[in-house]
Amino acid sequence: QKEVEQNSGPLSVPEGAIASLNCTYSDRGSQSFFWYRQYSGKSPELIMSIYSNGDKEDGRFTAQLNKASQYVSLLIRDSQPSDSATYLCAVNGGNNRKLIWGLGTSLAVNP
Amino acid sequence: ETGVTQTPRHLVMGMTNKKSLKCEQHLGHNAMYWYKQSAKKPLELMFVYNFKEQTENNSVPSRFSPECPNSSHLFLHLHTLQPEDSALYLCASSQLGTSGTDTQYFGPGTRLTVL
Numbered sequence: 001q002k003e004v005e006q007n008s009g010p011l012s013v014p015e016g017a018i019a020s021l022n023c024t025y026s027d028r029g030s031q032s033f034f035w036y037r038q039y040s041g042k043s044p045e046l047i048m049s050i051y052s053n054g055d056k057e058d059g060r061f062t063a064q065l066n067k068a069s070q071y072v073s074l075l076i077r078d079s080q081p082s083d084s085a086t087y088l089c090a091v092n093g094g095n096n097r098k099l100i101w102g103l104g105t106s107l108a109v110n111p
Numbered sequence: 112e113t114g115v116t117q118t119p120r121h122l123v124m125g126m127t128n129k130k131s132l133k134c135e136q137h138l139g140h141n142a143m144y145w146y147k148q149s150a151k152k153p154l155e156l157m158f159v160y161n162f163k164e165q166t167e168n169n170s171v172p173s174r175f176s177p178e179c180p181n182s183s184h185l186f187l188h189l190h191t192l193q194p195e196d197s198a199l200y201l202c203a204s205s206q207l208g209t210s211g212t213d214t215q216y217f218g219p220g221t222r223l224t225v226l
Contacts, residue, residue: 004153032213034214034215036217041222042219042220043199043201043217043218043219043220044154044201044217045217046214046215046216049214088154090154090215092213098156098159098167099154099156099215100153101153101154102153103151103152103153104153
Protein backbone atom coordinates (compact mmCIF):
# COMPACT_ATOMS: atom_id res chain seq x y z
CA GLN A 1 0.00 0.00 0.00
CA LYS A 2 1.59 3.23 -1.14
CA GLU A 3 1.28 5.89 1.53
CA VAL A 4 1.95 9.53 2.16
CA GLU A 5 2.25 10.60 5.78
CA GLN A 6 1.85 14.06 7.21
CA ASN A 7 1.57 15.33 10.77
CA SER A 8 -2.05 16.45 11.01
CA GLY A 9 -1.21 19.28 13.41
CA PRO A 10 -2.41 21.80 14.13
CA LEU A 11 0.92 23.52 13.68
CA SER A 12 0.81 26.93 15.29
CA VAL A 13 3.41 29.63 14.52
CA PRO A 14 3.56 33.35 15.26
CA GLU A 15 3.29 35.83 12.44
CA GLY A 16 6.66 36.41 10.78
CA ALA A 17 8.09 33.04 11.81
CA ILE A 18 9.12 30.15 9.56
CA ALA A 19 6.59 27.34 9.27
CA SER A 20 8.01 23.92 8.46
CA LEU A 21 5.73 21.24 7.07
CA ASN A 22 6.92 17.70 6.50
CA CYS A 23 5.78 14.77 4.40
CA THR A 24 7.12 11.23 4.06
CA TYR A 25 6.22 8.72 1.39
CA SER A 26 6.60 4.99 1.03
CA ASP A 27 7.08 4.44 -2.71
CA ARG A 28 10.76 4.74 -3.62
CA GLY A 29 9.83 4.98 -7.29
CA SER A 30 7.98 8.28 -6.77
CA GLN A 31 8.98 10.95 -9.25
CA SER A 32 6.82 14.03 -8.72
CA PHE A 33 5.96 15.82 -5.51
CA PHE A 34 3.39 18.51 -4.93
CA TRP A 35 2.28 20.84 -2.17
CA TYR A 36 -1.26 22.15 -2.24
CA ARG A 37 -2.91 24.65 0.08
CA GLN A 38 -6.56 24.24 1.01
CA TYR A 39 -8.54 26.86 2.86
CA SER A 40 -11.54 25.69 4.83
CA GLY A 41 -14.46 25.00 2.49
CA LYS A 42 -12.35 25.58 -0.61
CA SER A 43 -10.58 23.34 -3.10
CA PRO A 44 -6.84 22.53 -3.12
CA GLU A 45 -4.64 25.13 -4.77
CA LEU A 46 -1.18 24.26 -6.09
CA ILE A 47 1.69 25.98 -4.28
CA MET A 48 4.80 24.14 -5.43
CA SER A 49 5.93 21.14 -7.39
CA ILE A 50 9.37 19.56 -7.10
CA TYR A 51 10.96 16.72 -9.02
CA SER A 52 14.67 16.71 -8.17
CA ASN A 53 16.58 16.40 -4.93
CA GLY A 54 17.39 19.67 -3.24
CA ASP A 55 15.60 22.94 -2.70
CA LYS A 56 13.21 24.86 -4.89
CA GLU A 57 12.25 28.38 -3.94
CA ASP A 58 9.25 30.44 -5.01
CA GLY A 59 8.77 33.67 -3.12
CA ARG A 60 8.24 32.90 0.56
CA PHE A 61 7.90 29.18 -0.13
CA THR A 62 10.72 26.63 -0.36
CA ALA A 63 10.18 22.98 -1.13
CA GLN A 64 12.89 20.51 -0.15
CA LEU A 65 13.14 17.00 -1.53
CA ASN A 66 15.30 14.14 -0.26
CA LYS A 67 14.57 10.98 -2.21
CA ALA A 68 17.09 8.87 -0.28
CA SER A 69 15.23 9.60 2.95
CA GLN A 70 11.84 9.67 1.21
CA TYR A 71 10.69 12.99 2.52
CA VAL A 72 9.59 16.28 1.10
CA SER A 73 9.10 19.43 3.12
CA LEU A 74 7.65 22.89 2.66
CA LEU A 75 9.06 25.95 4.40
CA ILE A 76 7.03 29.13 4.60
CA ARG A 77 9.11 32.16 5.51
CA ASP A 78 7.66 35.30 7.09
CA SER A 79 4.39 33.45 7.81
CA GLN A 80 1.24 35.54 7.51
CA PRO A 81 -2.22 34.96 9.00
CA SER A 82 -3.42 34.45 5.42
CA ASP A 83 -1.19 31.35 5.28
CA SER A 84 -3.48 29.66 7.82
CA ALA A 85 -4.85 26.66 5.94
CA THR A 86 -4.39 22.93 5.50
CA TYR A 87 -1.36 21.96 3.45
CA LEU A 88 -1.66 18.78 1.41
CA CYS A 89 1.28 16.75 0.19
CA ALA A 90 0.77 14.67 -2.94
CA VAL A 91 3.18 12.21 -4.51
CA ASN A 92 3.07 10.77 -8.02
CA GLY A 93 4.93 7.56 -8.51
CA GLY A 94 5.67 5.22 -11.36
CA ASN A 95 3.93 5.12 -14.67
CA ASN A 96 0.30 5.33 -13.65
CA ARG A 97 0.45 9.03 -12.84
CA LYS A 98 -1.86 8.49 -9.89
CA LEU A 99 -1.41 10.99 -7.09
CA ILE A 100 -1.24 9.61 -3.57
CA TRP A 101 -2.40 12.20 -1.03
CA GLY A 102 -1.56 12.83 2.58
CA LEU A 103 -4.19 13.81 5.11
CA GLY A 104 -2.81 17.32 5.31
CA THR A 105 -1.26 19.48 8.02
CA SER A 106 -3.33 22.25 9.52
CA LEU A 107 -1.31 25.46 9.93
CA ALA A 108 -2.39 28.36 12.11
CA VAL A 109 -0.42 31.61 11.91
CA ASN A 110 -1.17 33.79 14.92
CA PRO A 111 -1.04 37.60 14.62
CA GLU B 112 -14.38 31.42 -17.67
CA THR B 113 -10.93 30.34 -16.68
CA GLY B 114 -9.40 27.30 -15.03
CA VAL B 115 -11.71 24.53 -13.91
CA THR B 116 -15.36 25.23 -13.15
CA GLN B 117 -17.89 23.05 -11.37
CA THR B 118 -21.65 23.25 -10.98
CA PRO B 119 -23.56 23.21 -8.80
CA ARG B 120 -21.46 24.45 -5.89
CA HIS B 121 -23.88 23.03 -3.35
CA LEU B 122 -26.35 20.18 -3.71
CA VAL B 123 -28.78 18.63 -1.26
CA MET B 124 -30.54 15.49 -2.41
CA GLY B 125 -32.61 12.68 -1.05
CA MET B 126 -31.56 9.07 -1.36
CA THR B 127 -34.03 8.44 -4.16
CA ASN B 128 -33.08 11.44 -6.28
CA LYS B 129 -31.02 11.50 -9.45
CA LYS B 130 -28.69 14.42 -10.01
CA SER B 131 -25.58 15.25 -12.00
CA LEU B 132 -22.43 17.18 -11.25
CA LYS B 133 -20.76 19.06 -14.07
CA CYS B 134 -17.14 20.01 -14.57
CA GLU B 135 -15.58 22.02 -17.36
CA GLN B 136 -11.91 22.80 -17.85
CA HIS B 137 -10.69 25.78 -19.89
CA LEU B 138 -6.99 24.88 -19.72
CA GLY B 139 -6.68 22.75 -22.85
CA HIS B 140 -5.79 19.70 -20.77
CA ASN B 141 -6.27 16.12 -21.91
CA ALA B 142 -7.04 14.42 -18.61
CA MET B 143 -9.82 14.94 -16.08
CA TYR B 144 -10.43 13.49 -12.64
CA TRP B 145 -13.16 13.09 -10.04
CA TYR B 146 -12.14 13.06 -6.39
CA LYS B 147 -14.12 12.66 -3.19
CA GLN B 148 -13.01 14.52 -0.08
CA SER B 149 -14.44 13.48 3.27
CA ALA B 150 -13.49 14.68 6.71
CA LYS B 151 -10.49 12.92 8.28
CA LYS B 152 -9.66 11.09 5.03
CA PRO B 153 -7.15 11.76 2.26
CA LEU B 154 -8.45 12.77 -1.13
CA GLU B 155 -9.95 9.70 -2.78
CA LEU B 156 -9.52 9.34 -6.53
CA MET B 157 -12.75 8.08 -8.08
CA PHE B 158 -12.33 8.25 -11.85
CA VAL B 159 -9.73 9.30 -14.40
CA TYR B 160 -10.36 10.14 -18.03
CA ASN B 161 -7.45 10.39 -20.43
CA PHE B 162 -8.38 11.70 -23.88
CA LYS B 163 -12.03 10.93 -23.04
CA GLU B 164 -11.24 7.31 -22.22
CA GLN B 165 -11.77 6.12 -18.68
CA THR B 166 -8.46 4.82 -17.40
CA GLU B 167 -9.18 4.50 -13.72
CA ASN B 168 -12.15 3.39 -11.68
CA ASN B 169 -11.18 2.99 -8.06
CA SER B 170 -13.83 0.46 -7.06
CA VAL B 171 -16.44 3.19 -6.95
CA PRO B 172 -20.02 2.04 -6.28
CA SER B 173 -22.25 1.92 -9.35
CA ARG B 174 -24.49 4.63 -7.90
CA PHE B 175 -21.78 6.98 -9.19
CA SER B 176 -21.64 7.06 -12.99
CA PRO B 177 -19.10 9.24 -14.82
CA GLU B 178 -19.43 10.60 -18.32
CA CYS B 179 -16.80 12.38 -20.40
CA PRO B 180 -18.23 13.53 -23.75
CA ASN B 181 -15.06 15.42 -24.71
CA SER B 182 -11.74 16.41 -23.18
CA SER B 183 -13.19 19.62 -21.71
CA HIS B 184 -16.31 18.30 -19.99
CA LEU B 185 -16.83 15.76 -17.26
CA PHE B 186 -20.02 14.72 -15.50
CA LEU B 187 -20.76 12.64 -12.46
CA HIS B 188 -24.26 11.18 -12.46
CA LEU B 189 -25.63 10.35 -9.04
CA HIS B 190 -28.52 8.05 -8.15
CA THR B 191 -29.79 6.32 -5.02
CA LEU B 192 -26.99 7.76 -2.93
CA GLN B 193 -26.43 7.03 0.74
CA PRO B 194 -25.89 9.54 3.56
CA GLU B 195 -22.22 8.45 3.76
CA ASP B 196 -21.78 9.79 0.23
CA SER B 197 -22.08 13.30 1.60
CA ALA B 198 -18.74 14.96 0.88
CA LEU B 199 -16.93 17.54 -1.21
CA TYR B 200 -16.63 16.32 -4.81
CA LEU B 201 -13.71 17.79 -6.65
CA CYS B 202 -12.94 17.83 -10.33
CA ALA B 203 -9.38 18.29 -11.55
CA SER B 204 -7.61 18.40 -14.88
CA SER B 205 -4.04 17.97 -16.06
CA GLN B 206 -2.00 17.80 -19.23
CA LEU B 207 -0.58 14.30 -19.48
CA GLY B 208 2.83 14.18 -21.07
CA THR B 209 5.73 11.81 -21.42
CA SER B 210 7.59 13.11 -18.40
CA GLY B 211 4.99 11.96 -15.90
CA THR B 212 5.16 15.25 -14.09
CA ASP B 213 1.69 16.48 -14.96
CA THR B 214 0.21 18.82 -12.40
CA GLN B 215 -3.45 18.65 -11.44
CA TYR B 216 -5.58 21.77 -11.14
CA PHE B 217 -8.79 21.69 -9.18
CA GLY B 218 -12.22 23.19 -9.59
CA PRO B 219 -14.03 24.77 -6.62
CA GLY B 220 -15.88 21.57 -5.77
CA THR B 221 -19.48 20.60 -5.17
CA ARG B 222 -20.54 20.22 -1.55
CA LEU B 223 -23.00 17.31 -1.61
CA THR B 224 -25.37 16.50 1.22
CA VAL B 225 -27.46 13.33 1.03
CA LEU B 226 -30.46 13.27 3.35
